[in-house]
Amino acid sequence: MDLRSLLRPASQLLTPLRCLSSGPRAVTAAVSLPLTSSRGHKTTARTKRALKISPHDSFLPSRTTEFPAADSIIYNPPASEASPSHTPFIFLPRNDPRRLAITRLRSTANVDPTAYNSQAANGELPPEMRYKRRQPKYNLTKEHIEEMRRLRNEDPLTWSVQKLARKFECSTVFVQMAAPAPPEHLQWLKGKLERKMERWGPKKTAAREDRKRRAEMLYRGEL
Amino acid sequence: MTVKALRVIADGKNGLGAFVLQCKKLDLHYCDWAGSSKGMNGFIKSLLPKFATANPQIEFAVSPRPGKHPVIIGHYINGRTKPICVRNLSPYEILQKVELLRDASGEKLRRTNKAVLSTKPSVRGIWSPYHGKGMAV
Amino acid sequence: MKRIRPSRWSGQLLQARCGAGIAAARQPFLLAARSQSTSSAAAHDSSTSTTTPIDSPPPLPAPSFSRAAQSAKLAALHARLSLSKKIPLQTLARALVTPSADANPNFNNTNLAYLGSTIVNYHVLEYLVCKWPRLPMAILYEALRAYAGDASLQQVARRWGVESAAAPGEEVDPGLLQWKAGEEQLVNTRWGYVRSDKAPAWRRGLSSRVVLDNDFGDQVSSIEAEKPEFDTLQSEAFGSVVQAVIGAIYTHCGREEVKAFVKSHILSRELDPSTLFEFKLPTRELAMLCAREGFEAPVARLESETGRLSRTPVYVVGIYSGKEKLGEGAGPSLDVARRQASMASLKAWYLYSPGNKVRVPSDMMEEGAKPWKAPYIDIGEII
Numbered sequence: 001m002d003l004r005s006l007l008r009p010a011s012q013l014l015t016p017l018r019c020l021s022s023g024p025r026a027v028t029a030a031v032s033l034p035l036t037s038s039r040g041h042k043t044t045a046r047t048k049r050a051l052k053i054s055p056h057d058s059f060l061p062s063r064t065t066e067f068p069a070a071d072s073i074i075y076n077p078p079a080s081e082a083s084p085s086h087t088p089f090i091f092l093p094r095n096d097p098r099r100l101a102i103t104r105l106r107s108t109a110n111v112d113p114t115a116y117n118s119q120a121a122n123g124e125l126p127p128e129m130r131y132k133r134r135q136p137k138y139n140l141t142k143e144h145i146e147e148m149r150r151l152r153n154e155d156p157l158t159w160s161v162q163k164l165a166r167k168f169e170c171s172t173v174f175v176q177m178a179a180p181a182p183p184e185h186l187q188w189l190k191g192k193l194e195r196k197m198e199r200w201g202p203k204k205t206a207a208r209e210d211r212k213r214r215a216e217m218l219y220r221g222e223l
Numbered sequence: 224m225t226v227k228a229l230r231v232i233a234d235g236k237n238g239l240g241a242f243v244l245q246c247k248k249l250d251l252h253y254c255d256w257a258g259s260s261k262g263m264n265g266f267i268k269s270l271l272p273k274f275a276t277a278n279p280q281i282e283f284a285v286s287p288r289p290g291k292h293p294v295i296i297g298h299y300i301n302g303r304t305k306p307i308c309v310r311n312l313s314p315y316e317i318l319q320k321v322e323l324l325r326d327a328s329g330e331k332l333r334r335t336n337k338a339v340l341s342t343k344p345s346v347r348g349i350w351s352p353y354h355g356k357g358m359a360v
Numbered sequence: 361m362k363r364i365r366p367s368r369w370s371g372q373l374l375q376a377r378c379g380a381g382i383a384a385a386r387q388p389f390l391l392a393a394r395s396q397s398t399s400s401a402a403a404h405d406s407s408t409s410t411t412t413p414i415d416s417p418p419p420l421p422a423p424s425f426s427r428a429a430q431s432a433k434l435a436a437l438h439a440r441l442s443l444s445k446k447i448p449l450q451t452l453a454r455a456l457v458t459p460s461a462d463a464n465p466n467f468n469n470t471n472l473a474y475l476g477s478t479i480v481n482y483h484v485l486e487y488l489v490c491k492w493p494r495l496p497m498a499i500l501y502e503a504l505r506a507y508a509g510d511a512s513l514q515q516v517a518r519r520w521g522v523e524s525a526a527a528p529g530e531e532v533d534p535g536l537l538q539w540k541a542g543e544e545q546l547v548n549t550r551w552g553y554v555r556s557d558k559a560p561a562w563r564r565g566l567s568s569r570v571v572l573d574n575d576f577g578d579q580v581s582s583i584e585a586e587k588p589e590f591d592t593l594q595s596e597a598f599g600s601v602v603q604a605v606i607g608a609i610y611t612h613c614g615r616e617e618v619k620a621f622v623k624s625h626i627l628s629r630e631l632d633p634s635t636l637f638e639f640k641l642p643t644r645e646l647a648m649l650c651a652r653e654g655f656e657a658p659v660a661r662l663e664s665e666t667g668r669l670s671r672t673p674v675y676v677v678g679i680y681s682g683k684e685k686l687g688e689g690a691g692p693s694l695d696v697a698r699r700q701a702s703m704a705s706l707k708a709w710y711l712y713s714p715g716n717k718v719r720v721p722s723d724m725m726e727e728g729a730k731p732w733k734a735p736y737i738d739i740g741e742i743i
Contacts, residue, residue: 056358079355080348081676082688084634084707090655090684091709093736125680126661129694134647218699219639220229225640226710228502232512233629235519240628241621243440247521279439282432282535300521342630353664353676353690 137169144168149179156185234342244280245328248298249321252288259310263293266314266321274318278325295321299329420530422462422538428453433535440521441605446612453534455604458597461528461538469604472611474551476603479610480508481575483622483722490718492633494710494738497566499636501577506631509576510592513599516625522601524594539597541590552580602626619722634707642702646679646686649709649742656682658705660698663688677701 059076092099140148148168151159152175164179165172181189200208217223237243253267254260267285275283288294292310295317299305305324309317428434428449438452451472459468484507488500495503506512517537528538552574555564569577588596602625610618639645646658658679667673677697678688687708689700714736724732 053358056356078347078350080351081354081690082678082685082704083344083348084687084704084711086708087712088684088686088705088708090681091686091712093712096714096736123683125683126663126678129660129662129677129698131660131694131698218696219642219703221635221637221703223696225642225645226496226498226706227638227640228496228498228636229638230502231506231631231635232509232515233506233631235515235629237519239630240624241442243520247436247440280436282436284432300519351690353666353674 134171140168140170140174145178148175152179152181156181236342243300244278244325245300246281246297246325247300248282248284249324250294250296250298251283251285252291252294252296253285254289254291254293255287256289257292260293262311262313262317263309266317270314270318274321281325295324297324297327297329299327301329303329303331305329420462421464422457422467422528423453423530423532423534425450425453425467425534428534431533431535433533435535437521437535443605443609444613444617447608448612451608451612452605455601455608456522456534456536457528457538458600460540460593460597469600472604472607473600474603474607475610476605476607477508477551477575479606479618480513480603480622480626483619483720484508484627486720486722487627487718490714490720490735492711492713493736494712495633496710496741497570497577499633499710501569502636503631503633505576506636507626507629510595510599512626512629513602514595516629517598517601520602522598524597537597537601539594541593550574550580552578554580615722615725634711637703637707637710639703639706642699642706645742646702646705649706650681652742655684658686658702660701662694679705 056076087098089099089102092102148164152164161172161175164175168175180186197205214223237245251263251267251271253263255264271283271285275281292308295307295309297305297307305327307320307324309320312320431449431453434449434453434456438447438449443452454467455469455472457468459465459470462468465471481504484504485500488495488503488507492503522537524539525532525536528540532538553572555572564579566577574580606618606621609621650656650658658681661678661680663676663678665673665675673692674690675692675694675697676688676690677694677700679686679698679701687701687703687705689697689702689704691697691700718735719733721732723729
């Protein structure tokens with residue numbers, strides 16, 4: 001910016017000199033062509049050079065084989081979310097031609113060409129998420145379950161579902177199925193929850209309803 | 224088990240399987256007396272029978288409207304109409320107008336700046352910054 | 361306004377509507393005698409006297425078939441659908457008479473519509489089953505309804521330019537749909553297996569719907585519990601026109617022509633089956649699928665994320681079974697993204713298709729068809 005503001009008055013000074021030196025033919029040309037344009041050829045070239053990037057590796061033919069010797073297919077999956085319309089490999093039936101083709105492709109190439117990114121091609125998988133999931137242990141016997149039922153019936157308040165699950169090292173769902181609480185206790189729990197929900201203000205109620213509606217929309221594929 | 228089905232209706236695409244001409248009826252109004260209907264009368268006498276034979280998909284209704292300029296009204300399957308006043312036109316000019324009405328879809332005229340409009344999602348997907356192998360610049 | 365009368369036109373115009381000429385000689389569906397034959401036909405015949413006898417019979421509920429050849433609308437509809445000349449205009453006129461206008465099954469479209477509905481449902485169903493062999497039954501029924509249900513067929517009829525008359529009657533143009541709402545159903549137009557009334561407490565499971573109920577898995581009741589709504593009746597009436605036209609093509613032209621017609625008018629409609637799904641417990645369903653198929657249990661893995669501490673984070677989660685990726689989804693929270701990914705994986709399973717050009721069993725009926733190769737058949741739903 002500073003340089004240009006300096007150059008412009010300098011060129012204006014130069015113009016009449018150029019007009020004087022050349023004949024009257026050159027006057028019009030000199031007026032229409034100022035010495036400094038807003039962008040000189042030097043910067044254009046520099047910009048062009050800066051924007052010139054060699055193509056991404058995935059666009060180039062495979063270098064694993066001798067170049068002109070073998071034809072190679074450029075497999076360059078787009079940077080986009082995997083679509084369910086592309087059936088995953090293990091979901092393909094046994095005699096599907098796509099399955100055979102992928103198997104052949106994987107056996108010939110040393111890195112998996114169908115892998116989604118470079119880490120997956122090397123066999124590295126992204127980190128596992130931590131979430132509640134079913135991990136069956138099958139550690140309980142009949143006596144355990146009877147004990148569980150006895151405890152639950154004796155004092156459902158102390159021996160809550162959580163507590164029993166921790167004690168017997170099983171899931172809460174299993175406790176609920178194997179040792180359901182007496183109906184009066186369930187009734188009491190229900191009433192307790194209702195009393196709690198009555199105390200909710202309008203904001204909390206609306207937020208809960210919205211959350212429920214969002215979940216429904218998610219399952220319908222509208223979100 | 225847990226999958227439930229939503230109710231949708233398949234979308235019709237005219238011309239994808241069968242093509243149904245969108246112009247279903249042409250009303251031709253003329254006047255026996257007025258000079259502006261001269262060309263229209265000539266068209267009805269000389270060119271209309273041939274045109275109607277060539278286009279059996281269209282229902283033609285010819286009716287007089289004394290003391291008015293001649294008009295052709297196209298009725299379309301989408302429920303819209305397209306009237307064209309053909310006063311003082313020669314029969315061949317009217318034929319051009321009739322062909323225009325026959326070939327129209329009945330939709331409002333819209334500017335199209337894309338040669339192809341696709342209803343299918345992109346095969347390659349929408350570019351996402353969270354996917355792909357990335358590139359060092 | 362005066363309508364053009366083709367009978368008074370020049371020879372060229374009559375040539376264009378030559379289907380009418382053949383039709384008059386054939387009269388295939390109209391073998392039954394009807395009391396209309398003398399007086400009403402004479403009333404429309406311009407050659408005979410215009411005076412009608414004083415003790416004239418009551419007016420017909422729908423236009424007489426003898427006027428079909430004179431209807432410009434009917435001839436235009438015939439040409440618009442590019443129907444074969446073998447199909448007379450009278451049959452097309454009959455396809456436009458619904459049982460709500462004329463209850464006599466010899467003159468309305470009930471029989472043709474039933475024939476047509478079986479043909480449409482057969483062709484659509486065989487296409488769906490061969491194209492997406494893993495669709496669950498509930499989705500399959502809805503996909504069938506999306507193509508061949510009344511709402512879809514009503515759209516087809518309207519895109520053909522079928523209009524309904526203000527009220528059915530003898531004097532109405534036979535090219536208009538003869539239909540009225542709010543009448544008591546005298547003719548049965550609903551077909552299917554009626555469930556026994558003795559055990560109303562039984563659950564109406566999906567597998568029972570395969571055998572019982574109608575083609576779309578809807579319950580057919582022997583007693584009409586409540587009056588159907590106007591929209592339902594209207595779509596039924598318009599849908600019956602399409603079905604009756606297809607039935608007419610089958611009776612006059614045969615199997616090949618009707619298949620081509622169904623393919624071009626009904627199967628050419630666009631439906632994305634992935635929009636039909638509504639999941640309830642996608643993560644559990646996917647785990648059960650993997651257990652049933654003998655795959656490793658599905659594991660959610662975080663592929664990429666951004667803005668975890670911001671107001672609008674994005675997480676991309678992939679579901680993996682062993683080293684194979686089943687599907688992925690993105691969402692504003694880890695849980696939502698995981699559920700999205702599970703739904704994508706389930707859709708990937710259900711929407712498996714052997715290819716875009718699948719062969720269907722009815723292809724074998726063509727002459728010189730290649731030997732049949734069994735299509736992929738799925739073992740069934742995840743229970």
